[in-house]
Amino acid sequence: MKFQLPSWMRGGGLTTYAVLYMVFLYVPVLFLPLFSFNDGIYIAFPLKGFTVKWYEAMIETESLQAALFNSIRVAASVSIISTILGVLAARAFTRYRFVGRKPTLGLLALPLVVPGIILGIALLIMANRLGIPLSLFTIGAAHVLIATPFATFVMISRLEGFDSNLEEASRDLGETGWTTFWRVTFPLALPGIVASLLLTFIESFDEFILAFFLSGTDATLPIYIWSQLRFPKRLPVVLALGACILLFTVITVAFAEWVRRKGVKLTPKSED
Amino acid sequence: MTSEAQTAPPAGTIGRLRTVVKGAIFRNAGLRGYILLSPTLLVLLGAMCLPVGILAVYSLWTQSGVEIDHTLTLANYLKIFNKPSYMLLIGKSVLISLTVTLATVLLAYPIAYFIAFKIKRHKIVWLILITIPFVTSYLLRVFAWKIILGYNGIINSGLKWLGVIDQPLTFLLHNPTAVVITLAHAWAPIAILPIFVSLEKMDRSLLEAATDLGDSPLQRFLRVTLPLSIPGVVAAAMLVFIPTVGDYITPQLVGGPDGMMVGSLMHAMFFRANDWPLGSALAIVSALAITVTSLGVWFLTKQARERAV
Numbered sequence: 001m002k003f004q005l006p007s008w009m010r011g012g013g014l015t016t017y018a019v020l021y022m023v024f025l026y027v028p029v030l031f032l033p034l035f036s037f038n039d040g041i042y043i044a045f046p047l048k049g050f051t052v053k054w055y056e057a058m059i060e061t062e063s064l065q066a067a068l069f070n071s072i073r074v075a076a077s078v079s080i081i082s083t084i085l086g087v088l089a090a091r092a093f094t095r096y097r098f099v100g101r102k103p104t105l106g107l108l109a110l111p112l113v114v115p116g117i118i119l120g121i122a123l124l125i126m127a128n129r130l131g132i133p134l135s136l137f138t139i140g141a142a143h144v145l146i147a148t149p150f151a152t153f154v155m156i157s158r159l160e161g162f163d164s165n166l167e168e169a170s171r172d173l174g175e176t177g178w179t180t181f182w183r184v185t186f187p188l189a190l191p192g193i194v195a196s197l198l199l200t201f202i203e204s205f206d207e208f209i210l211a212f213f214l215s216g217t218d219a220t221l222p223i224y225i226w227s228q229l230r231f232p233k234r235l236p237v238v239l240a241l242g243a244c245i246l247l248f249t250v251i252t253v254a255f256a257e258w259v260r261r262k263g264v265k266l267t268p269k270s271e272d
Numbered sequence: 273m274t275s276e277a278q279t280a281p282p283a284g285t286i287g288r289l290r291t292v293v294k295g296a297i298f299r300n301a302g303l304r305g306y307i308l309l310s311p312t313l314l315v316l317l318g319a320m321c322l323p324v325g326i327l328a329v330y331s332l333w334t335q336s337g338v339e340i341d342h343t344l345t346l347a348n349y350l351k352i353f354n355k356p357s358y359m360l361l362i363g364k365s366v367l368i369s370l371t372v373t374l375a376t377v378l379l380a381y382p383i384a385y386f387i388a389f390k391i392k393r394h395k396i397v398w399l400i401l402i403t404i405p406f407v408t409s410y411l412l413r414v415f416a417w418k419i420i421l422g423y424n425g426i427i428n429s430g431l432k433w434l435g436v437i438d439q440p441l442t443f444l445l446h447n448p449t450a451v452v453i454t455l456a457h458a459w460a461p462i463a464i465l466p467i468f469v470s471l472e473k474m475d476r477s478l479l480e481a482a483t484d485l486g487d488s489p490l491q492r493f494l495r496v497t498l499p500l501s502i503p504g505v506v507a508a509a510m511l512v513f514i515p516t517v518g519d520y521i522t523p524q525l526v527g528g529p530d531g532m533m534v535g536s537l538m539h540a541m542f543f544r545a546n547d548w549p550l551g552s553a554l555a556i557v558s559a560l561a562i563t564v565t566s567l568g569v570w571f572l573t574k575q576a577r578e579r580a581v
Contacts, residue, residue, distance in 0.1 A: 018386045021379065025405050025460060028416045031426055035419070043419045044429030089312040098302030104309065111320055113511065115518030115562070117535050118555045121542065122323035125330050125552065145319040148312055199407065206409040209520055213542075222411050229415065229525070242412045249408045257400040 033243035036236065043235060054240040064241065067224035071205055074136050074220060078143040079201035085144075086151025086196055087189065093152070094159040109153075111146045119145070120213030127214065134216035142210040147200040154199060154260060158192025195260035198252050206249065221245070331552035340549065348553035358537070358554070362561050365533040368448055369516040370565070372455040376463045376512045377505060379456070384467035384504075385497075388474075399468075406461035411521060417454040418525045421445040446528025454522050459515075463508040470504025471497070499577060506573055510566055517562050518555075534558050 031043075036055070040048035058064060092098075093105065111119065123142050127134060166188070170180040208222040215223050225241065228234045306313075331348055334341045352358045387398045405413065420426045421444040428440035444450065474497070482492040520535035527533065534554065541551030 014382060014386050014390060017382050021383050021460075022401065024457070025402075028420055028457060029405065029408070029413055031416055031420060032412060042424060042429075043422075043426065044424050045426065045433045046429075085312045085315060088308045092305040092308035096301040096305035096308075098305040101305070104313070107316055108312070111316070113514050114320070114324075115515050115535075115559075117518040117520050117538055118327075118559055119320070119323075121538060121551065121555050122327040123319065124542065125548065126323040126326050128548075129326060141319060144315060148315055152312065202407055206407075206411070208409075208411045212520075222409065225411060225415075235419075238415075242409070242415065245409055246412060250404055253404050253407045254400055257403050258396070261396050261399070 032239050036239035036243040054236040057237050058240045067219045067221045070136055070218050071221040074140045075201045075204040077140055078147050078204040079197050082144050082147035082151045082200045083196045085148045086155045089152045090155030090159050093156055108149045112149050116209040120210045124213045134214055136218050138214040139211045142214050143204040147203050151196040151200050154196045155192045191259045195256040198256035202249055202252055327552050330549055331556050333549045335547045335549050348550045352557055362534050365517050366561055366565055368451055369513050371452050372516050373509050373513040375456040376459050377508050380463035381467055384464050384471055388468055388471035402461045402464050413458045414454055414521050414525050421450050445526055448531045450526040451522055451531040454526050455516050459512045462511050466507035467504040470501045474500050502577055514562055518558055
């Protein structure tokens with residue numbers, strides 16, 4: 001048997017570039033965990049020795065715990081609401097051909113491209129005019145707006161290759177609409193739903209600018225981090241917190257993407 | 273007519289009506305589509321279209337003291353157009369974003385090409401590796417650059433430690449270049465995906481045809497691959513350009529006074545100067561600047577493409 005390198009390791013210049021690009025993508029962020037274990041108040045070389053005291057300080061900070069709890073509450077609500085909306089919308093787009101389908105898709109993509117600061121300002125003014133007090137609710141509502149298109153596109157990519165013959169077959173075999181849904185449609189859509197729940201959770205959990213404009217007295221985690229950046233003494237704790245958030249995010253997103261892409265062809269290929 | 277509706281019609285009519293409505297819903301795919309879509313559309317209308325509409329109206333009002341003057345006027349817009357510092361700031365924001373867009377797309381193209389054509393197995397792993405940084409906290413990714421480029425930051429302390437420099441380099445942080453580097457890094461992954469998709473779905477037989485007709489690999493790339501991937505490139509450019517113009521975090525953390533962008537000014541109008549109408553007008557003017565520039569870029573690419581074909 002001939003030993004062969006994996007395809008990405010052959011191919012010279014382009015491969016080298018790809019590896020360097022990945023380094024560029026990941027290394028800057030890796031400084032956060034690196035210095036979170038550094039036994040010194042300054043984020044500078046040389047490293048002073050290993051410590052976990054910043055993590056201890058992080059766990060003991062009560063305002064941080066409150067912010068974490070707020071973020072989880074908002075993100076969980078946003079992920080459930082936007083995924084439900086996303087499933088319904090994706091079903092409409094993939095199952096039915098109707099007048100105004102394309103413009104509606106375009107409208108749906110808008111919250112993803114409109115600059116966050118403009119959405120934040122617009123929502124702030126509306127809340128003010130309607131007399132809605134700024135709170136975790138206003139942050140959550142804004143997050144639903146940006147998470148729903150995200151959930152819809154995740155679900156569309158899952159349902160697109162979906163063979164409606166399967167549903168018809170199920171009906172021909174005597175299943176009712178409801179049992180067809182539970183036994184055919186739902187299992188096929190499930191990986192998309194799981195991915196959408198996780199990804200929208202992270203999207204809300206990490207979102208800063210909308211929360212910044214729409215927060216009342218209760219802070220979410222990114223708002224808390226922002227408020228700490230002014231105090232150089234607090235930076236090592238922010239690094240520890242950042243490292244934890246990064247680890248949590250990376251694991252969740254990697255898992256969600258793996259679930260989502262597993263079994264789905266990258267692009268529909270009718271010829272093969 | 274109304275009396276008919278009020279007096280209870282015979283049960284048969286209701287039943288028939290129900291069958292008719294049910295039948296209409298069942299047969300009319302469009303109606304069923306819109307019923308499924310209605311909650312989402314409601315969110316879009318209520319949380320995006322309505323607020324943006326209110327924003328537009330607000331920009332036509334004026335702030336007089338603590339009160340809002342509700343007479344419709346273009347005073348805020350005239351103020352912005354007549355104040356060179358505002359117009360320069362918007363121009364600078366657009367320019368910084370265009371630079372970021374150019375850098376991001378140029379850096380992303382080879383990666384998209386690499387994944388589309390050179391990776392045969394485990395494409396998913398590469399795609400996931402690219403998606404992860406895009407979804408991870410934007411705030412933390414920008415913050416990372418602040419500690420890297422800072423006066424006593426990682427680069428300066430590292431170089432000093434290695435004995436390369438005696439004094440910290442001051443040109444690293446607090447300037448437009450720092451903003452460009454940080455934004456280009458933060459938005460890098462989003463540019464790869466649209467380019468990758470356009471390359472991935474390209475008809476490979478066209479490439480074979482070009483080779484058979486005697487094109488060198490470079491000619492083939494310039495005459496077939498590149499033109500066919502332009503839609504992906506334009507999509508990538510828009511996805512980077514549009515949100516970065518109004519970015520607030522990056523100029524605030526690494527920009528300093530020289531690297532300030534229009535997002536900081538908008539924020540100041542709402543939370544410091546307390547002139548919401550002027551801030552709204554500023555948001556609208558920025559949105560217009562973004563739209564006009566995007567359309568310009570799109571038009572130029574279209575022209576270039578048509579000339580090439």
